[in-house]
Amino acid sequence: MRVLRASLRNIRIAAETVKLGGLVVYPTDTVYGLGCDPFNIEAVKRVFRVKGEERKKPLPILASDVQQVKKIAQLTEEAEKVAERFWPGPLTIVVPKKPTLPRIVTCNTDSVGVRVPKHNSALQLIRLSGGLLVGTSANKTGKEPPKSAQKAVQQLGEEVDIILDGGLVPLGVSSSVIDFTSTKPKLLRKGPIKLSDLQVERLGYRVKYVPHRVIADYNATYNVMYRGQHVITGAARKLKIPLNEIWISEMWRPYEKYILHHEIHEIRYRAEGLRPESAHKKTSEDEFAKWKNDALWQKMVKEIRRMDRITAETKFKALRCQETHRKC
Numbered sequence: 001m002r003v004l005r006a007s008l009r010n011i012r013i014a015a016e017t018v019k020l021g022g023l024v025v026y027p028t029d030t031v032y033g034l035g036c037d038p039f040n041i042e043a044v045k046r047v048f049r050v051k052g053e054e055r056k057k058p059l060p061i062l063a064s065d066v067q068q069v070k071k072i073a074q075l076t077e078e079a080e081k082v083a084e085r086f087w088p089g090p091l092t093i094v095v096p097k098k099p100t101l102p103r104i105v106t107c108n109t110d111s112v113g114v115r116v117p118k119h120n121s122a123l124q125l126i127r128l129s130g131g132l133l134v135g136t137s138a139n140k141t142g143k144e145p146p147k148s149a150q151k152a153v154q155q156l157g158e159e160v161d162i163i164l165d166g167g168l169v170p171l172g173v174s175s176s177v178i179d180f181t182s183t184k185p186k187l188l189r190k191g192p193i194k195l196s197d198l199q200v201e202r203l204g205y206r207v208k209y210v211p212h213r214v215i216a217d218y219n220a221t222y223n224v225m226y227r228g229q230h231v232i233t234g235a236a237r238k239l240k241i242p243l244n245e246i247w248i249s250e251m252w253r254p255y256e257k258y259i260l261h262h263e264i265h266e267i268r269y270r271a272e273g274l275r276p277e278s279a280h281k282k283t284s285e286d287e288f289a290k291w292k293n294d295a296l297w298q299k300m301v302k303e304i305r306r307m308d309r310i311t312a313e314t315k316f317k318a319l320r321c322q323e324t325h326r327k328c
Contacts, residue, residue, distance in 0.1 A: 001158045003149060006121040006166035014162045015128035023047060023159075025138040025152045027166030029119040030090050030175045030191075031145035032152045033062065034138040034160065037129065038072070038105050045104070047134055050159045052141040058106040060092055060113035062135030064127045069114045072101040072132065079180040082198060088118035090175040090192040105134070111181050121166045137174060147172045194257070205244045205267070207260065212249045215239065255300040262287060 004010040006027060014024045021043045024035050034050065036043035038061055048055050063069045066083055074096040075083065083093060097112040106112050115135065117123065126133045137145035138152040138160075146152040149165035156163075176191030178198065187195045197207070241247055252259050265283045274282065291297035 003163045006164040011124050017161050018129040022161035025163040026125050028117045028122045030171050032138040033135045035133040038134050055141045060135045062133050064131045068131035073114050087116040092175045092177040094179040205246050207246050209250050210247050212251045
């Protein structure tokens with residue numbers, strides 16, 4: 001086993017090792033990966049042995065681009081749109097496999113997890129290795145995925161041929177895994193990209209978090225603004241919010257899943273022809289029924305009511321000042 005700095009020269013050496021049936025540990029945008037040629041059955045068997053006897057899961061495949069993915073997997077129209085939006089990035093998409101990929105890689109299942117990483121060293125290695133590379137995490141089954149080459153050495157040591165040291169990985173958490181083999185996408189593993197991100201994307205919107213001061217004067221209570229086909233307010237025009245973009249105040253980031261759930265459903269209700277007030281009421285009723293026992297949801301509602309009260313008091317004070325012609 002050799003530990004090499006992830007320079008272009010050493011990446012070329014690692015790629016040659018892959019082509020000869022060797023095993024390479026390499027940095028990615030999420031965690032360090034353990035790779036080999038997915039078409040080399042003996043190398044794939046060795047990966048399973050290195051991971052441990054307990055490993056019963058299919059091996060994910062990393063690709064240099066979408067065209068390489070299409071050589072081993074069948075991308076549905078929806079999966080391809082999601083890939084276009086989130087790749088390169090920390091999202092693994094599970095889709096039906098093609099016969100070209102050996103069944104040992106997927107543990108005899110008919111689907112495969114594929115991803116294009118957002119990491120220069122990883123992409124260089126994948127391209128030089130032929131465009132496709134096994135991309136399981138470089139850890140023993142049941143152990144924590146390594147965020148550095150040193151951690152990978154501790155777990156795998158002499159069981160691999162080369163470890164490329166690219167320093168600490170940017171994210172430090174495994175990719176999100178979403179299954180597109182059925183009609184409704186299913187989240188198989190939580191990660192940097194959430195299912196709500198996909199739901200917003202499927203409606204044709206994008207989410208952007210902005211500093212609180214940017215939209216506080218326009219929407220002091222909820223601090224969420226967007227401009228879409230069914231909603232174009234004067235404030236959205238003044239702020240120059242791009243069409244089909246949702247702006248959320250940074251202060252609401254801890255409550256992201258509730259905020260996005262609310263906006264998604266309100267957009268849908270408005271698209272069905274409901275008036276804004278009715279859409280908001282219907283959405284709120286659904287949410288209170290769903291999360292009434294959720295502590296974080298209750299905390300968010302309490303915060304919204306507090307801000308409502310501050311907004312009402314500010315407006316009342318301004319009105320009294322106007323009536324009495326006083327400076328406030």
